[in-house]
Amino acid sequence: MSVTDFEQRRKEILGLIIEAYVLSASPVGSELVSKKLRSSLSSATIRNIMVELEKSGYLEQPHTSAGRVPTDRGYRFYVDAVMDTAHLSPDELRQIEVLIQPPELDVEQLLQRASGVLAGLTEQAAFAVSPTVKQRTVKQIELMPLGVRKILCVLVANEEMIASHVVEIEEPMSRDEAAALGRFLNTELAGLAFSELLNSLERRMLAESDSFYHLVKRSLGILQHALSSEPNDRLYLEGASYVVAQPEFSRHPRKAHELLKGLDNEQTLLERIRQDIAPEGVQVRIGREVQLPGLEECSYLTAPCAIGEEIVGGLGVLGPKRMSYRRMRALVEGMARCVTNLLTQWDTR
Amino acid sequence: MSVTDFEQRRKEILGLIIEAYVLSASPVGSELVSKKLRSSLSSATIRNIMVELEKSGYLEQPHTSAGRVPTDRGYRFYVDAVMDTAHLSPDELRQIEVLIQPPELDVEQLLQRASGVLAGLTEQAAFAVSPTVKQRTVKQIELMPLGVRKILCVLVANEEMIASHVVEIEEPMSRDEAAALGRFLNTELAGLAFSELLNSLERRMLAESDSFYHLVKRSLGILQHALSSEPNDRLYLEGASYVVAQPEFSRHPRKAHELLKGLDNEQTLLERIRQDIAPEGVQVRIGREVQLPGLEECSYLTAPCAIGEEIVGGLGVLGPKRMSYRRMRALVEGMARCVTNLLTQWDTR
DNA sequence: AATTAGCACTCATCAATATAGAGTGCTAAC
């Protein structure tokens, strides 16, 4: 038997152990593996291999004379090198699209639905992070005076992504002035990324001392405020109850409590998840890799959502380390694809 | 000893039992009550009174030879007729105002902070319902074409409450047309409640066949859409982990799971809570009165938040039935007062 | 050299049992 065959067999057995453990939530013994294995090997042989897998750090024993349980490293190896990739069928994708389609063209509603449906499908906690208008390019900017010293600044990235902010200003501004300023901004700034807006205006202020100086200065003040806060920067999270119901947590109330405390921390979660949203597709974080307080016993998967080529947000699933990574990956990928499809459709309509 | 003295003593004992139970979470025996009672009565006498209180339905025994535990009815009586009212000191109120003040004039952010701070102070789950623009009166309406067949409709109730919706329309509309329509709407509809808007327009359509007919018709179509969905209609909920950590739930994982499932149901919760927000002030719902699936073992308190005299939202606290209603009422009332203060300040600034 | 049967050993789990003590209701005395 060649070395690679050897390796292959170890992988297969690790896979079987993990899959059995995912279902049963209790340590897996050599007998069971022996039965499930295609090539018939006795439990004794399996035991020998299990010892090797334990030495490699993929498995561990809760105590002498219990079966084996995967370690973080075991799961990681399984995800990277053992499990095969599944995809949802076109039919399932269509069904999901129907489920998440909101009655209106509204990104927030879409994401809320997506996280809800994803939680239901996976029976885990599911999340979606709303894209910030900042990441997108300017389509239109409108200014509208409210009262004397307040101005409503509406930033339009595209039809579905709109941010409006009330900005307090020093000098009063009339309706006509606002309209003029709006026209100025729209001709000068359309097509820029919102993130470059301020830089661009600042550069102009330094360079030219032209007739627009006053306009530029006022715009800068207003846009600085409007872009500084983004209340829509939100994490939709649903289905925490599924996770707490898992034996890992329901048997250890303290852990459940810590998990929920961790999930209450919307901002921390959001930042961490944002980091993982990458164009490469589905990302997996396992156990201690999660690096979020209270979520050491959890794993999560993320996938990016895009409008066309531009990544504008993401979604994913969070559950106990003991989850079916194969199925979760398929579902997260499928859901992200559906959201991306819908957003892109909306955008080009 | 007169009848009212008699009644008074029963109340005092019920109060002691409830307060002890709130702290200890375990059935309260006659010995303990006897010790805590000011007028010294032996445990035997207390037992007799406890039997009466049990007959009245205020107490029950988990089993023979355990102490007593309050029933829903017992809590209700305690809240209505036994406990005294506490209020936060002006100093505490000021501290809270500082804590919840957001960096910007934004109702949503204010409510989010309020629910977070309230959860921290009460160590229970706390919630806040965002006011819908529908409940307020029209200050300004702006229409802004986006692309060919879409129009952005901005509804301004006051500086801090703004709702914007993208509406798809049949016939294209130019910038000028939109501006004209906007002017029409602002002159005709300002001061009306948003909820009356549609009715008012419909009446006009039937009555007059005047030169404005076309304008009215178009407005109606747009506003119908814009008002039909209210994505800001949201419930902020924080601190569920506190509740799950209470022995009522941490000792019974199934109950904890059901609680969390109940809390996941944002819409149902929101509707139920809205019903309870009354101008009279703090409302209390206890146990089965809650009438929300999965929350039979909980109680909640709500208080209205207003801008001036007009109630625009509310907030409250949710926890196990075994909570310090006295302290919760003070905190909920105080927090509502702070939010009301801030909103009213903003509005009149 | 790899595999396997056989076996002694370990340890968690579960049910059965005993024990302690908290709290009751009742009765009779104050």
Added chain:
DNA sequence: GTTAGCACTCTATATTGATGAGTGCTAATT
């Protein structure tokens, strides 16, 4: 109307022993 005293009930906790799943090791087998 109040209270001391007491028998009684029932939970909570600890103890014990039996069960069995699963292991590691050794020696036999292929």
